Amino acid sequence: xxxxxxxxxxxxxxxxxxxxxxxxxxxxxxxxxxxxxxxxxxxxxxxxxxxxxxxxxxxxxxxxxxxxxxxxxxxxxxxxxxxxxxxxxxxxxxxxxxxxxxxxxxxxxxxxxxxxxxxxxxxxxxxxxxxxxxxxxxxxxxxxxxxxxxxxxxxxxxxxxxxxxxxxxxxxxxxxxxxxxxxxxxxxxx
Amino acid sequence: xxxxxxxxxxxxxxxxxxxxxxxxxxxxxxxxxxxxxxxxxxxxxxxxxxxxxxxxxxxxxxxxxxxxxxxxxxxxxxxxxxxxxxxxxxxxxxxxxxxxxxxxxxxxxxxxxxxxxxxxxxxxxxxxxxxxxxxxxxxxxxxxxxxxxxxxxxxxxxxxxxxxxxxxxxxxxxxxxxxxxxxxxx
Numbered sequence: 373x374x375x376x377x378x379x380x381x382x383x384x385x386x387x388x389x390x391x392x393x394x395x396x397x398x399x400x401x402x403x404x405x406x407x408x409x410x411x412x413x414x415x416x417x418x419x420x421x422x423x424x425x426x427x428x429x430x431x432x433x434x435x436x437x438x439x440x441x442x443x444x445x446x447x448x449x450x451x452x453x454x455x456x457x458x459x460x461x462x463x464x465x466x467x468x469x470x471x472x473x474x475x476x477x478x479x480x481x482x483x484x485x486x487x488x489x490x491x492x493x494x495x496x497x498x499x500x501x502x503x504x505x506x507x508x509x510x511x512x513x514x515x516x517x518x519x520x521x522x523x524x525x526x527x528x529x530x531x532x533x534x535x536x537x538x539x540x541x542x543x544x545x546x547x548x549x550x551x552x553x554x555x556x557x558x559x560x561x562x
Numbered sequence: 563x564x565x566x567x568x569x570x571x572x573x574x575x576x577x578x579x580x581x582x583x584x585x586x587x588x589x590x591x592x593x594x595x596x597x598x599x600x601x602x603x604x605x606x607x608x609x610x611x612x613x614x615x616x617x618x619x620x621x622x623x624x625x626x627x628x629x630x631x632x633x634x635x636x637x638x639x640x641x642x643x644x645x646x647x648x649x650x651x652x653x654x655x656x657x658x659x660x661x662x663x664x665x666x667x668x669x670x671x672x673x674x675x676x677x678x679x680x681x682x683x684x685x686x687x688x689x690x691x692x693x694x695x696x697x698x699x700x701x702x703x704x705x706x707x708x709x710x711x712x713x714x715x716x717x718x719x720x721x722x723x724x725x726x727x728x729x730x731x732x733x734x735x736x737x738x739x740x741x742x743x744x745x746x747x748x
Contacts, residue, residue: 426677456648459653459697460678463670463672463678478668478669480653482653482657485615487615491650491653491656492653493653515646
């Protein structure tokens with residue numbers, strides 16, 4: 373009996389050692405922008421670029437982490453001077469996300485409730501040439517276009533629930549951040 | 563030969579008589595609202611109401627036509643005081659349109675540099691099928707909705723798409739003889 377238990381314990385320990393190390397999910401918040409989300413791994417801030425026919429060229433704020441072969445990315449684009457065009461700016465961003473790709477799902481998304489609700493869309497697409505699968509959620513609120521994207525490479529776990537967990541963690545109210553949330557810096561744009 | 567020709571003519575005449583009378587399509591334009599579209603039948607201008615948690619309670623202007631048991635509506639909701647929430651207001655209107663209905667289509671709409679959404683739903687209790695397009699322009703939600711009523715029954719008719727796809731936000735693309743839409747009744 374003792375020998376059998378020891379063998380079981382040793383087997384469990386070996387199996388755990390063989391599993392990829394899963395980083396803890398942390399809550400992140402940027403009070404200046406007004407968003408909070410959860411992601412695993414180390415989130416790093418950076419600056420990127422976006423260009424749309426309607427939006428024109430824009431610098432973007434990017435928060436990115438990679439964990440277990442999945443890339444998690446939050447992109448924020450400021451359109452403070454064009455808030456009334458938010459519907460078309462958001463539509464263009466969503467359209468570009470799925471353009472030329474196979475759409476697996478495209479549904480309504482809503483963050484918050486009642487008069488403070490923010491409506492957007494959630495989509496899952498397959499990248500061309502079997503390069504993987506991207507889950508995206510898109511919102512336009514307070515003059516900013518916010519996109520969450522989680523990319524699983526083709527050889528990764530396409531059935532992982534983590535992209536969904538990431539997308540669904542977004543909050544635009546300060547109360548959406550848990551106590552002890554990591555404060556994100558806002559990179560300076562040119 | 564003559565008999566065959568006569569028979570064909572008679573058949574064609576009979577078919578034309580048996581087909582439901584459909585009105586000619588006409589172009590309509592509103593310069594103040596900034597859009598144009600085409601619809602068949604007689605135009606009626608009505609006032610309506612719309613309500614959403616984000617939008618609040620709103621009055622609407624409805625340009626309505628009925629032809630061959632298909633109802634065509636252009637609905638205009640002024641949300642100019644909340645235009646900065648354009649994306650959410652449009653999303654809420656689209657969401658409410660399809661809520662508790664069977665969605666048959668939900669896809670991008672792109673017209674004249676505007677991005678919107680096109681949806682087709684089956685109405686509850688076999689009340690018909692509606693195809694709608696939603697846009698946000700100049701502080702207003704603009705929705706074109708075509709409903710095939712059970713009395714018509716041809717739920718795959720191309721007339722619904724013809725109506726919602728007729729919208730344009732560039733006045734230069736309106737029909738040459740487009741009729742100016744009247745202001746809503748006071």
